Amino acid sequence: MNIALGIIxxxxxxxxxxxxxxxxxxxxxxRLERRYGPPFWQEFFDIIKLFLKRERVSNVxxxxxxxxxxxxxxxxxxxxxxxNGMPFDSPACLITIYYLIMAAYLAILLGLSESNGxxxxxxxxxxxxxxxxYGLVFITIIISITVRYNSSSLIAVASGQIGGFxxxxxxxxxxxxxxxxxxxxxxxxxxxxxxxxxxxVSVTGFGSKTYAFVRFFYAINIYxxxxxxxxxxxxxxxxxxxxxxxxxLLFIVVVLLEPVxxxxxxxxxxxxxxxxxxxxxxxxxxxxxxxx
Amino acid sequence: MKNxxxxxTFKRVLNFLRTRSMWIYNGVFGCGCAEMMNALNNVYAxxxxxxxxxxxPAKADIMIAGGAISIKxxxxxxxxYESMAEPRWVISAGACAINGGIFTANGCIISSIADFIPxxxxxxxxxxxxxxxxxxxxxxxxxxxxxxxxxxKRYILxxxxxxxxxxxxLEGDYE
Numbered sequence: 441m442n443i444a445l446g447i448i449x450x451x452x453x454x455x456x457x458x459x460x461x462x463x464x465x466x467x468x469x470x471r472l473e474r475r476y477g478p479p480f481w482q483e484f485f486d487i488i489k490l491f492l493k494r495e496r497v498s499n500v501x502x503x504x505x506x507x508x509x510x511x512x513x514x515x516x517x518x519x520x521x522x523x524n525g526m527p528f529d530s531p532a533c534l535i536t537i538y539y540l541i542m543a544a545y546l547a548i549l550l551g552l553s554e555s556n557g558x559x560x561x562x563x564x565x566x567x568x569x570x571x572x573x574y575g576l577v578f579i580t581i582i583i584s585i586t587v588r589y590n591s592s593s594l595i596a597v598a599s600g601q602i603g604g605f606x607x608x609x610x611x612x613x614x615x616x617x618x619x620x621x622x623x624x625x626x627x628x629x630x631x632x633x634x635x636x637x638x639x640x641v642s643v644t645g646f647g648s649k650t651y652a653f654v655r656f657f658y659a660i661n662i663y664x665x666x667x668x669x670x671x672x673x674x675x676x677x678x679x680x681x682x683x684x685x686x687x688x689l690l691f692i693v694v695v696l697l698e699p700v701x702x703x704x705x706x707x708x709x710x711x712x713x714x715x716x717x718x719x720x721x722x723x724x725x726x727x728x729x730x731x732x
Numbered sequence: 733m734k735n736x737x738x739x740x741t742f743k744r745v746l747n748f749l750r751t752r753s754m755w756i757y758n759g760v761f762g763c764g765c766a767e768m769m770n771a772l773n774n775v776y777a778x779x780x781x782x783x784x785x786x787x788x789p790a791k792a793d794i795m796i797a798g799g800a801i802s803i804k805x806x807x808x809x810x811x812x813y814e815s816m817a818e819p820r821w822v823i824s825a826g827a828c829a830i831n832g833g834i835f836t837a838n839g840c841i842i843s844s845i846a847d848f849i850p851x852x853x854x855x856x857x858x859x860x861x862x863x864x865x866x867x868x869x870x871x872x873x874x875x876x877x878x879x880x881x882x883x884x885k886r887y888i889l890x891x892x893x894x895x896x897x898x899x900x901x902l903e904g905d906y907e
Contacts, residue, residue: 470779475774475777475779476774476777476779476780477777477779477780478779478780478782478784479780482752482753482782485749485752485753485782486753486782488749488753489749489750489752489753489793490791492746492749492750493793493817493818493819494817494818494819495817557788643788643791644788644790645790646790647790647817648790648791648817651791
């Protein structure tokens with residue numbers, strides 16, 4: 441019973457936090473561009489509205505792939521220790537989380553490929569290349585963390601950073617942190633990597649409810665990646681509020697940096713993502729292997 | 733017939749939620765488009781009311797159909813309307829969309845958009861100014877909340893009439 445309750449609470453937190461963060465990002469960006477912007481709860485109304493509309497296109501395979509992707513991401517979020525707790529006892533293996541996140545990405549790619557939209561195939565091809573690059577960067581960061589702690593368990597990583605700010609990986613592994621921040625920019629489809637996953641283009645040809653599910657996917661995506669980097673580099677958190685505050689700080693840094701950059705063209709964006717984030721992650725791996 | 737057209741109390745609660753997020757598909761042709769863009773720009777910040785433009789009619793709630801609509805463009809506009817998911821609303825903007833405007837005598841321009849798709853609100857003007865378009869959006873929002881903006885149901889009930897009008901136009905037999 442407690443496990444079921446914990447899972448329900450965790451799913452609700454992931455959905456609400458993700459949607460709230462997405463709304464705050466819209467409002468913040470609007471204010472930075474001297475626009476008034478939508479209220480930060482606008483994402484909730486948008487999702488509710490999309491679910492209330494009658495589905496025009498019935499694409500069962502595409503929809504089921506997208507739901508699988510959401511379920512996969514939510515399953516991955518169960519393995520991240522938020523504050524002190526997880527819904528169930530688990531070593532929270534990083535490889536399991538990596539596997540679930542990549543499964544989610546491949547599933548949503550497969551689902552969006554079922555779209556009837558004219559341009560979605562181009563968008564999905566770009567997204568496919570980006571996901572391979574993202575997987576490479578992410579696994580390099582995971583291996584460098586694993587080398588440092590001799591364990592792929594997130595619990596071990598979080599407990600290894602207890603003892604104050606100087607023990608956090610942001611101080612001890614700054615190169616890896618910069619690599620993971622570039623990865624965060626890319627995976628949240630923020631500028632300069634905004635063109636890599638064109639979410640609005642990918643969903644052309646789908647109906648409203650499918651689009652609502654895709655919006656859910658992006659919201660959980662925000663939650664899970666900020667949560668992961670919080671545990672990996674910012675020492676996790678002692679409680680829920682502490683943890684969410686760190687997540688929010690990470691996310692708002694990404695949002696505030698967005699207007700600084702232009703939206704790079706696809707080839708350039710991919711090149712910078714792979715060679716900067718990938719090279720920095722690799723440097724951190726070499727440092728962890730031979731120096732630290 | 734009346735029961736089919738009027739929203740129930742439960743649906744009115746849902747309508748309140750719908751009015752908080754209204755996405756517009758711009759189906760305005762010709763010179764009306766300039767004022768339309770003016771109304772939806774960031775100076776008036778309609779995004780704070782949840783109103784924004786989308787470029788895929790499948791995600792849109794409201795279509796603003798206006799300007800001088802040629803017979804060649806009409807099937808595209810109707811395709812866009814049919815690909816909008818229900819509930820869907822239409823604002824017809826400008827004199828040309830109401831009765832042909834200054835193009836009344838032109839055989840290439842349709843005389844009234846209301847003959848082909850059900851219209852909820854009509855705005856006159858040549859072209860209608862931006863403040864009237866914004867006012868019409870708020871008026872439509874009020875109508876949706878009250879459950880009175882149900883013209884889209886007529887498209888299913890009177891579908892034969894709309895389709896007959898369309899086929900008459902495409903075959904050249906239209907006043």
